[in-house]
Amino acid sequence: MSAISSLFGGLPGIGTIQETYEEAITWGPAWNLRWIGAQIAAAAIDSGSTQTWRLRPGLVMGVISATQLWTNYSPTATDGSQIARGIIAYGLRMQDVLSGSTVNKFYAMIIGGQVKGANLLGLDLQARNQLAQNFMFDDSIIGTYGQQLVPVREVTKTADYTAVTADSGTLFDNTGATGAVTITLPAIAVGLSMGIVVLADQSMTIASAAGNDIAAFNDASATSLAFSTGGAKVGGRLWLTVNPAGTKWLVSNQSAGANTITIV
Secondary structure: OOHHHHOOOOOOOOOOOOOOHHHHHEOOOHHHOEEEEEEEOOOOOOOOOOOOOEEOOOEEEEEOOOOOOEEEOOOOOOOOOOOEEEEEOOOEEOEOOOOOOEOOEEEEEEEEEEEOHHHOEOOOHHHHHHHOOOEEEOOOOOOOOOOOOOOOEEEEOOOOEEOOHHHOOEEEEOOOOOOOEEEEOOOOOOOOEEEEEOOOOOOEEEEOOOOOOEEEOOEEEEOEEEEOOOOOOOOOEEEEEEOOOOOOEEEEEOOOOOOOOEEO
């Protein structure tokens, strides 16, 4: 067992041969990594592990708001762990050897630096955008630290559509639409971003799932924004990102001209 892994929760003595984990999930100079000591909740699991209480290197982690304990990132959670904040660098056994029960563990956590996206566990597009505040991915098309401010892809919708978190980074257009199109945003979460652009001369709206969390011109609790004024639709483009607190969709007007935006 390597000396460095034994510093972070490994048991003394001879153990199973392990890979050099830090080389598997990170890239670039080691001194670029940012570390903290983290208290990990006994209930933390690695769903892809043979023994779920054995957390593998590269597991994406979040923080439970009420206890400030770290646990596995879960995009559908509501306790704070739906926000990705760090990555486990070395394997960790959450089960106590003597009692056989899982217990809280103090461990090292990577909270910033250069990482290999393909080698991280539990990473989805939402987590990638959340981690992009402090991490640089080797396969990132953004190229810099920070929230996604430009589209990852453009997708055409000719009928109403309710977006999901996996659509983060998408610019929706209405090419070929013969009627109005409404794009409903997913439930708000830090790191999400998406937008609309009008390419067919039809009304196009982007609407809040909650109904009141879009910060627009002269309205901090808007329900929707639309390009619906005749002669002022085509070329209308909006890009929305989530504020750091995860409470508001922030609007960037990227329209080609003086397109009229109707705020409700």
